[in-house]
Amino acid sequence: MPFIKVYIHFVWSTKNRVPFLETREIRQVMWNHIRENAKEKGIHIDFINGYSEHCHCLISLGVDQTIQKVMQLIKGESSFWMNNQKLILNKFEWQDEYFAVSVSESVLDKVRNYIKNQEQHHSKKTFDEEYDEFIIKYGFQKYADK
Numbered sequence: 365m366p367f368i369k370v371y372i373h374f375v376w377s378t379k380n381r382v383p384f385l386e387t388r389e390i391r392q393v394m395w396n397h398i399r400e401n402a403k404e405k406g407i408h409i410d411f412i413n414g415y416s417e418h419c420h421c422l423i424s425l426g427v428d429q430t431i432q433k434v435m436q437l438i439k440g441e442s443s444f445w446m447n448n449q450k451l452i453l454n455k456f457e458w459q460d461e462y463f464a465v466s467v468s469e470s471v472l473d474k475v476r477n478y479i480k481n482q483e484q485h486h487s488k489k490t491f492d493e494e495y496d497e498f499i500i501k502y503g504f505q506k507y508a509d510k
Contacts, residue, residue, distance in 0.1 A: 366427050371410065373475055374421045374431075375498065376439060376462035381491060383416035384446075384456050388483070391415070393451065398442050405437050411476045415486045420479040422467065431464045463498050 378384050385391045395412045398421070402409045407429065411422040423434060439458040446456040467475050478485070486494075499505050 368425070368427050369469065370425045371467040371469070371472060371475075372423050372425060372431060372434075373465050373467050373479075374423060374435065374462055375418060376435070377418040377459045377491065377495075379457035379459050381417045381459070382454070384452055384454070385414065386416040390451055393449075394442065394446065395419075397445055398438055401441050401445070402438060407434055407437065410472075411479045413479045413482045415482045415491065418491050420482060422472075422475055422479060435462055435464070463502070463504070465502050 385394060391414060395414070398419075399409050399412055402423075406426060408424040408426065409421060410424055412419065414420050421438070425431075425434065439462075443456050443458050446452070
């Protein structure tokens with residue numbers, strides 16, 4: 365049996381960054397649903413939170429899981445579920461793109477804390493600003509320019 369610990373910090377936004385998740389209550393319902401659905405599918409969510417137009421999720425990948433498949437299962441199912449719940453008036457959609465960066469075990473608590481404090485964090489900084497920082501910090505710009 366393989367022993368694997370690979371943590372990935374995922375960040376994705378709603379389609380066109382529409383603030384579908386504008387209330388704390390709607391966000392909690394969404395995060396709880398994503399957590400429960402992921403558990404049913406064998407996806408280990410270590411920590412999840414976000415703000416009105418995006419989600420941060422720290423996931424420990426399983427031996428047969430890929431980044432692409434995990435995102436497909438989480439995003440696809442949660443948008444389908446949200447639309448069936450009729451918690452918002454408009455059609456809910458996640459944007460196709462996402463960030464996925466590996467996380468060293470030595471900084472797990474720092475990442476968990478960052479994800480935990482999204483509401484406070486975004487009282488000072490917009491998601492657009494955070495997005496631009498991720499692009500620069502993780503060197504994604506060189507890929508986006510191609």
